[in-house]
Amino acid sequence: MTDVSFPHESGKAVRTLPEAFQATSQIHPDRVALRRPRDSLTVTWREYAARVEAIAAGLAGLGVRAGDTVAIMLTNRPEFHLIDTAALHLGAVPFSIYNTSAPEQISYLFGNAGNRVVVTEQRFLPQIQAADAELEHIVVVDGPAAGTISLAELEQQPAADFDFEATWRAVQPTDLATLIYTSGTTGPPKGVEVTHRNIVAELAALVDIVPAGFEGRLVSYLPSAHIADRVSGHYAGMVRGLQVTSLDDPREIAGALPDTRPTVFFGVPRVWQKIKAGIEAKLATEESAVKKQLAGWATRVGAANARTQAAGESPGFLLGLQYRVADQLVLSKIRHALGLDQIEVAVTGASAIPAEVLEFFLGLGVPVQEVWGMSEGGGASTMVTRDNLKFGTVGRALPGVELKLAEDGEILVRGPMNTRGYRSMPEKTAETIDTDGWLYTGDIGKIAADGTLSIVDRKKELIINESGKNLSPTNIENAMKAASSLIGQVVAIGDDKPYISALIVLDPDAAAVRAKALNVSETDLAALVARPEVRDEVAQAVKAGNAKLSRVEQIKRFVVVDQAWEPGGDELTPTMKLKRRPIAEKYAAEIIDLYTTPPSDRVVNLG
Numbered sequence: 001m002t003d004v005s006f007p008h009e010s011g012k013a014v015r016t017l018p019e020a021f022q023a024t025s026q027i028h029p030d031r032v033a034l035r036r037p038r039d040s041l042t043v044t045w046r047e048y049a050a051r052v053e054a055i056a057a058g059l060a061g062l063g064v065r066a067g068d069t070v071a072i073m074l075t076n077r078p079e080f081h082l083i084d085t086a087a088l089h090l091g092a093v094p095f096s097i098y099n100t101s102a103p104e105q106i107s108y109l110f111g112n113a114g115n116r117v118v119v120t121e122q123r124f125l126p127q128i129q130a131a132d133a134e135l136e137h138i139v140v141v142d143g144p145a146a147g148t149i150s151l152a153e154l155e156q157q158p159a160a161d162f163d164f165e166a167t168w169r170a171v172q173p174t175d176l177a178t179l180i181y182t183s184g185t186t187g188p189p190k191g192v193e194v195t196h197r198n199i200v201a202e203l204a205a206l207v208d209i210v211p212a213g214f215e216g217r218l219v220s221y222l223p224s225a226h227i228a229d230r231v232s233g234h235y236a237g238m239v240r241g242l243q244v245t246s247l248d249d250p251r252e253i254a255g256a257l258p259d260t261r262p263t264v265f266f267g268v269p270r271v272w273q274k275i276k277a278g279i280e281a282k283l284a285t286e287e288s289a290v291k292k293q294l295a296g297w298a299t300r301v302g303a304a305n306a307r308t309q310a311a312g313e314s315p316g317f318l319l320g321l322q323y324r325v326a327d328q329l330v331l332s333k334i335r336h337a338l339g340l341d342q343i344e345v346a347v348t349g350a351s352a353i354p355a356e357v358l359e360f361f362l363g364l365g366v367p368v369q370e371v372w373g374m375s376e377g378g379g380a381s382t383m384v385t386r387d388n389l390k391f392g393t394v395g396r397a398l399p400g401v402e403l404k405l406a407e408d409g410e411i412l413v414r415g416p417m418n419t420r421g422y423r424s425m426p427e428k429t430a431e432t433i434d435t436d437g438w439l440y441t442g443d444i445g446k447i448a449a450d451g452t453l454s455i456v457d458r459k460k461e462l463i464i465n466e467s468g469k470n471l472s473p474t475n476i477e478n479a480m481k482a483a484s485s486l487i488g489q490v491v492a493i494g495d496d497k498p499y500i501s502a503l504i505v506l507d508p509d510a511a512a513v514r515a516k517a518l519n520v521s522e523t524d525l526a527a528l529v530a531r532p533e534v535r536d537e538v539a540q541a542v543k544a545g546n547a548k549l550s551r552v553e554q555i556k557r558f559v560v561v562d563q564a565w566e567p568g569g570d571e572l573t574p575t576m577k578l579k580r581r582p583i584a585e586k587y588a589a590e591i592i593d594l595y596t597t598p599p600s601d602r603v604v605n606l607g
Contacts, residue, residue, distance in 0.1 A: 100568025
């Protein structure tokens with residue numbers, strides 16, 4: 001295959017990330033490229049470029065050369081962009097690891113990557129130092145610490161006779177740009193090798209679909225170890241000139257949106273669900289009866305308009321008029337309060353999102369466009385567009401991407417974004433990418449006549465009940481989560497079983513509100529779960545969710561788990577995907593109870 005390039009803001013065609021960054025940084029050198037909320041720290045493009053050169057020279061002084069790996073364990077902060085971009089200019093391979101990684105996990109990741117240098121913060125030093133890793137240098141960005149070198153010191157100790165321009169110009173499209181480690185839901189994490197060519201191809205495919213440039217703004221809050229933040233935040237920023245606001249605590253995203261007023265925003269489904277729940281809670285507690293009725297009317301009109309749009313139909317004169325009035329009086333004010341009033345592209349991905357959530361935001365005037373893909377395919381392979389907003393689909397293939405289905409319905413992808421393979425795992429690579437370049441995604445899907453793709457579920461996660469019927473757990477789980485903001489996580493169970501049961505976990509924010517109302521300690525989750533009011537509320541939500549499912553999909557019994565599930569913990573990956581196998585092992589007793597007759601008191605039986 002030939003190298004991929006695309007026209008840059010400068011009018012040049014670029015083939016590598018350093019080429020793109022160097023061109024971008026010269027267009028508007030005095031504009032802010034990187035910032036923290038409330039402008040507590042700002043970095044212009046001129047400063048960004050100068051720091052990148054200084055850090056690259058310092059890394060070279062530590063012995064980092066083309067092809068070497070550099071580990072990064074940081075919260076979302078401007079320094080991440082500086083360090084990663086500097087390493088790229090050396091032809092090195094910077095990669096991030098999740099901040100929740102335990103010493104044993106760090107040992108595995110560093111062993112697979114083979115890095116001798118790690119850049120981190122003081123808070124993560126205990127984990128790194130407890131790991132069994134052969135490190136030569138630990139660079140700390142937030143001050144000096146024993147046995148480490150500070151970032152400031154690094155920048156003041158350049159390699160002798162270092163030729164920065166010759167070094168970055170030597171970087172080739174086929175060189176590795178990063179490693180993305182899979183979440184490890186089905187075994188040890190695999191290091192996806194991502195080249196400059198892969199990333200340039202991904203951004204080139206999105207250039208006409210996602211309008212963004214120097215006037216654009218985004219919030220970087222997802223882990224940089226995840227492909228979504230790296231492509232939609234870090235790489236898009238350096239290639240297309242977007243201003244990036246780094247948010248070190250993702251729980252503060254609701255407050256960061258009004259500060260940033262992003263034009264582009266990527267939210268995993270749980271983020272969109274929590275924003276929706278927050279709006280609904282605020283409207284429900286509106287003290288003015290008139291305002292409450294007006295808001296209710298406006299959101300109903302918005303929902304009706306959204307359904308019409310999603311169906312590809314015209315709203316007609318009456319609904320169109322009603323929507324314009326609703327938007328002027330209520331909906332536009334909600335968008336402004338959220339900080340989404342200047343949004344041009346709103347995106348969701350990484351896992352399935354309930355159609356009700358998409359309908360809600362489309363009704364508010366914020367079309368959320370779903371993307372589908374995987375780290376091995378550059379992040380996004382398909383995307384919903386404004387002219388094709390049908391709920392329940394993930395859009396059509398991006399330019400340059402080919403899709404087809406295997407005999408069993410598995411989705412296969414081919415294109416210049418596809419990885420060359422997994423690091424030091426030739427057998428796993430051969431299992432995933434065939435000799436014709438088709439990537440086996442592990443997702444089961446359907447492709448409509450117009451090329452629109454719908455996802456059924458993960459191939460290995462489909463439930464096959466005792467009657468042999470294939471069921472999608474994600475479809476079941478999303479129906480429950482859409483029914484109530486109190487439900488945070490759901491795990492549908494039913495392999496070789498006579499009916500579907502579930503483990504249900506309360507949403508931490510909603511649980512705190514209920515605890516306060518019931519005079520229960522927010523930290524005593526077991527006491528809250530035991531309250532009949534809470535069990536009844538969850539039961540009503542499950543019944544409402546069941547009403548949207550076929551009889552065989554409906555949950556008959558469930559247990560409300562009395563433990564919190566945290567990202568990066570036993571049950572969830574850092575991006576909040578379910579670790580189904582570990583969950584099944586950890587909650588084996590509860591699962592047995594769900595199919596025992598009679599069950600114990602902790603089981604809610606809906607009959």
